[in-house]
Amino acid sequence: MSTFLWVIYPYICLAVFVVGHVWRYRYDKFGWTTRSSQLYESRLLRIGSPLFHFGMLGVVGGHVLGLLFPQDWTDAVGLSHEAYHVIALAGGIPAGIAAVVGLAILVYRRRTVGPVFSATTVNDKVMYAVLGTVIVLGMWNTVAGSLFTIGGEYNYRDGVSPWFRQIFWFQPDASLMAAAPVGFRLHAFLAFTLIAMWPFTRLVHVFSAPLGYLTRPWIVYRSRDERPGRGTGTRAQKRGWEKVQ
Amino acid sequence: MRPMAQMAMVMNLDKCIGCHTCSVTCKQAWTNRSGMEYVWFNNVETRPGLGYPRGYQDQEKWKGGWTLTKGGRLTLRAGGRLNKLLNIFSNPRMPAMSDYYEPWTYDYETLLTAPAQQNFPVARPHSLISGKPVNIEWSANWDDDLGGSLEHAAKDPMLKGIEDKVTFEFDQTFMFYLPRICEHCLNPSCAASCPSGAIYKREEDGIVLVDQDRCRGWRMCVTGCPYKKVYFNHKTGKAEKCTFCYPRIEVGIPTVCAETCVGRLRYIGLMLYDADKVLEAASVEDDHDLYEAQRSVFLDPFDPEVQREAERAGIPGDWVAAAQRSPVNALINTYKVALPLHPEYRTMPMVWYIPPLSPVVDVVKDTGHDAEDSDNLFGAIDALRIPVEYLANLFTAGDTGPVDAVLRKLAAMRSYMRDINLGRDPQAHIPAAVGMTEEEMYDMFRLLALAKYDERYVIPTAHAEQAHGLEELATDCPVTGYDDELLDISGPFGEGSGRGNATPVAIENFHMLQQRQTSETLVGGGSSAGRVNLLNWDGKGAPDGMFPTSRADRPGEDEAEESGS
Numbered sequence: 178m179s180t181f182l183w184v185i186y187p188y189i190c191l192a193v194f195v196v197g198h199v200w201r202y203r204y205d206k207f208g209w210t211t212r213s214s215q216l217y218e219s220r221l222l223r224i225g226s227p228l229f230h231f232g233m234l235g236v237v238g239g240h241v242l243g244l245l246f247p248q249d250w251t252d253a254v255g256l257s258h259e260a261y262h263v264i265a266l267a268g269g270i271p272a273g274i275a276a277v278v279g280l281a282i283l284v285y286r287r288r289t290v291g292p293v294f295s296a297t298t299v300n301d302k303v304m305y306a307v308l309g310t311v312i313v314l315g316m317w318n319t320v321a322g323s324l325f326t327i328g329g330e331y332n333y334r335d336g337v338s339p340w341f342r343q344i345f346w347f348q349p350d351a352s353l354m355a356a357a358p359v360g361f362r363l364h365a366f367l368a369f370t371l372i373a374m375w376p377f378t379r380l381v382h383v384f385s386a387p388l389g390y391l392t393r394p395w396i397v398y399r400s401r402d403e404r405p406g407r408g409t410g411t412r413a414q415k416r417g418w419e420k421v422q
Numbered sequence: 423m424r425p426m427a428q429m430a431m432v433m434n435l436d437k438c439i440g441c442h443t444c445s446v447t448c449k450q451a452w453t454n455r456s457g458m459e460y461v462w463f464n465n466v467e468t469r470p471g472l473g474y475p476r477g478y479q480d481q482e483k484w485k486g487g488w489t490l491t492k493g494g495r496l497t498l499r500a501g502g503r504l505n506k507l508l509n510i511f512s513n514p515r516m517p518a519m520s521d522y523y524e525p526w527t528y529d530y531e532t533l534l535t536a537p538a539q540q541n542f543p544v545a546r547p548h549s550l551i552s553g554k555p556v557n558i559e560w561s562a563n564w565d566d567d568l569g570g571s572l573e574h575a576a577k578d579p580m581l582k583g584i585e586d587k588v589t590f591e592f593d594q595t596f597m598f599y600l601p602r603i604c605e606h607c608l609n610p611s612c613a614a615s616c617p618s619g620a621i622y623k624r625e626e627d628g629i630v631l632v633d634q635d636r637c638r639g640w641r642m643c644v645t646g647c648p649y650k651k652v653y654f655n656h657k658t659g660k661a662e663k664c665t666f667c668y669p670r671i672e673v674g675i676p677t678v679c680a681e682t683c684v685g686r687l688r689y690i691g692l693m694l695y696d697a698d699k700v701l702e703a704a705s706v707e708d709d710h711d712l713y714e715a716q717r718s719v720f721l722d723p724f725d726p727e728v729q730r731e732a733e734r735a736g737i738p739g740d741w742v743a744a745a746q747r748s749p750v751n752a753l754i755n756t757y758k759v760a761l762p763l764h765p766e767y768r769t770m771p772m773v774w775y776i777p778p779l780s781p782v783v784d785v786v787k788d789t790g791h792d793a794e795d796s797d798n799l800f801g802a803i804d805a806l807r808i809p810v811e812y813l814a815n816l817f818t819a820g821d822t823g824p825v826d827a828v829l830r831k832l833a834a835m836r837s838y839m840r841d842i843n844l845g846r847d848p849q850a851h852i853p854a855a856v857g858m859t860e861e862e863m864y865d866m867f868r869l870l871a872l873a874k875y876d877e878r879y880v881i882p883t884a885h886a887e888q889a890h891g892l893e894e895l896a897t898d899c900p901v902t903g904y905d906d907e908l909l910d911i912s913g914p915f916g917e918g919s920g921r922g923n924a925t926p927v928a929i930e931n932f933h934m935l936q937q938r939q940t941s942e943t944l945v946g947g948g949s950s951a952g953r954v955n956l957l958n959w960d961g962k963g964a965p966d967g968m969f970p971t972s973r974a975d976r977p978g979e980d981e982a983e984e985s986g987s
């Protein structure tokens with residue numbers, strides 16, 4: 178069972194994640210959008226959305242630090258376990274709180290503002306439920322596990338983190354996860370579920386973060402014929418009818 | 423010099439009767455889809471008035487367009503690139519639905535199902551957004567014909583500086599209509615605001631388009647456009663804007679809004695301009711210089727040097743010829759009667775306007791004087807500062823000089839032509855008073871009053887050798903089969919997602935349109951199922967499905983009638 182949960186399942190999810198994105202990008206470029214609902218309501222959005230998104234950026238940064246950097250490295254630069262802990266909590270708690278509060282405002286907005294609610298698809302609702310649970314579980318692990326050490330101290334950098342890194346060199350040790358507290362196990366399991374759902378939800382917009390905007394020229398010029406296979410008119414060229422070069 | 427070609431439009435405001443036909447036909451062709459209910463690519467607003475969306479000209483509030491930094495550099499008024507990215511999660515300057523209006527429909531079902539009763543049943547308005555009954559409080563032309571102007575018109579941002587002089591006493595006010603479409607600017611701030619780079623200006627004809635596959639719904643363009651002519655489709659989550667009806671322009675027929683204009687007041691033609699000079703012209707310090715600065719960007723298509731450079735830049739010869747015949751060029755550069763709308767936004771707009779003389783004429787007429795006498799009119803233009811200053815706020819960033827000059831030309835033309843029409847001796851001193859010869863005056867009159875279809879619309883076709891879509895030669899009308907798809911366009915990830923669910927834009931193919939355009943009779947190609955396709959309509963006859971078929975045309979009907987009686 179733990180082999181399935183902590184070895185097979187993550188790989189399935191990651192495969193779905195990668196293949197799903199390629200497929201979605203090819204099949205549905207038109208549907209690849211943030212699907213913003215700002216037009217309907219912007220007062221609550223103005224507070225909730227930046228809180229949530231910037232909070233999430235912090236949370237993701239924290240995960241990179243906690244999961245990808247082995248404990249040896251921080252030890253090597255002379256960062257004691259306690260010091261790391263303080264830094265992680267000082268950064269993680271505010272980011273986490275921002276994300277949770279932001280999410281709460283956004284969910285409240287979705288539920289109470291009529292037009293926003295009617296623009297919410299089933300797909301969105303399922304995604305919000307999973308995302309919300311993952312975030313709340315993560316918060317619980319941090320607050321209960323690390324801050325107040327309810328149910329004993331657990332150093333995820335000895336358990337969850339090595340297992341996570343092992344996934345990428347294809348030797349995950351399921352027993353590391355099996356030994357983790359239930360909160361961590363649930364968080365990891367649902368996080369992988371979310372990863373598998375990712376390409377099929379509006380979350381794809383994360384990969385459109387428009388960083389190129391910082392360097393490109395102000396005005397984009399494009400030729401009418403730039404898209405290969407498209408000429409005057411909008412039909413794609415059929416195979417076998419390509420233009421002679 | 424880097425010559426580029428630009429499709430441009432001029433509208434003669436004196437002729438606009440405010441019928442909204444252009445808005446309706448554009449909507450019919452482009453925005454009668456769910457998610458776009460509130461959108462009018464073409465709208466006609468009554469001035470003075472608030473416009474659509476409400477008060478969009480107040481850039482202190484909306485932050486559209488460009489502005490100069492202290493150092494004289496051009497930058498987006500809503501903030502630079504980093505600022506844009508930091509605000510990407512919630513755009514602080516985005517107009518809300520209520521700034522446009524909440525679209526609605528009526529509950530016609532009640533009418534159809536009402537039992538016989540003493541009182542007429544009433545169809546109540548329902549919101550198209552929430553589906554609930556609404557109280558209609560605003561629309562795209564709520565203050566049409568100065569309706570409710572006592573309450574609204576005073577809030578017109580364009581009255582700034584002259585508000586104490588304008589009264590809205592019924593007998594003292596003035597008004598005119600201002601039809602607006604996207605300006606297809608030379609320096610489009612919508613494109614500059616787009617973080618994804620999805621909005622682009624076409625190299626061949628300067629039409630500004632949104633790539634629907636690249637737009638990610640960041641909504642910065644909505645703020646960036648000072649004319650508020652980019653709209654957010656709230657169903658698909660993508661930005662959409664006026665396309666200058668490019669599938670029509672490519673085959674040489676005018677835009678839907680121009681084709682159907684009842685006043686025949688729209689002119690479409692090509693302008694050549696020097697792309698290297700745009701930035702410099704958009705950055706001149708004084709707002710009042712922007713009109714002349716923009717004119718200095720245009721190239722004279724008769725200049726052999728320009729022709730050589732144009733050829734080197736790959737602009738086809740027939741396009742240069744079209745630029746020479748361009749009515750737009752004539753109105754902007756030869757007669758200098760067309761002015762840009764809000765040059766102070768520094769986007770270098772390319773839909774220009776001939777300001778209306780009618781507010782002046784009306785006053786002269788009302789005071790019992792001869793409203794076609796040039797001296798009376800000249801005197802009135804000098805005396806009636808309010809309409810002139812108002813027009814200057816719209817067209818020249820407040821500089822009354824150019825507006826005065828245009829109005830005097832129009833006034834001169836009016837009285838000069840009266841003499842000719844009445845068989846009197848034409849008076850050469852009238853054109854001379856505005857610095858024109860009699861021939862020039864007559865030619866201008868011809869273009870403004872008599873010009874035929876092919877003089878008003880000089881549109882070179884896109885080049886077949888540039889068009890790759892040759893397979894369309896061999897296929898049948900691609901309209902077939904779309905109607906069914908249109909009925910159900912919600913894909914797996916929301917409205918319009920998935921391949922093949924988006925409605926193709928050029929539904930009719932290149933050759934069919936060309937055939938229609940050059941033949942005397944109608945060629946088939948409308949669509950079935952009662953969906954009127956105005957995008958393909960070329961003004962010949964009535965489009966299929968526009969009107970119910972008449973009795974006599976309906977087979978079987980007559981006999982039924984007879985046998986029944």
Ligand code: SF4
Nearest residue numbers: 604605606607612647
């Ligand atoms: S008027 Fe049109 S081209 Fe100009 S900024 Fe607005 S949307 Fe862009």
Ligand code: SF4
Nearest residue numbers: 448664666667677679
């Ligand atoms: S050019 Fe076409 S899309 Fe633009 S306003 Fe006119 S009809 Fe509408």
Ligand code: SF4
Nearest residue numbers: 438441442444683685
């Ligand atoms: S159709 Fe022509 S006359 Fe009528 S409102 Fe539009 S621009 Fe004016």
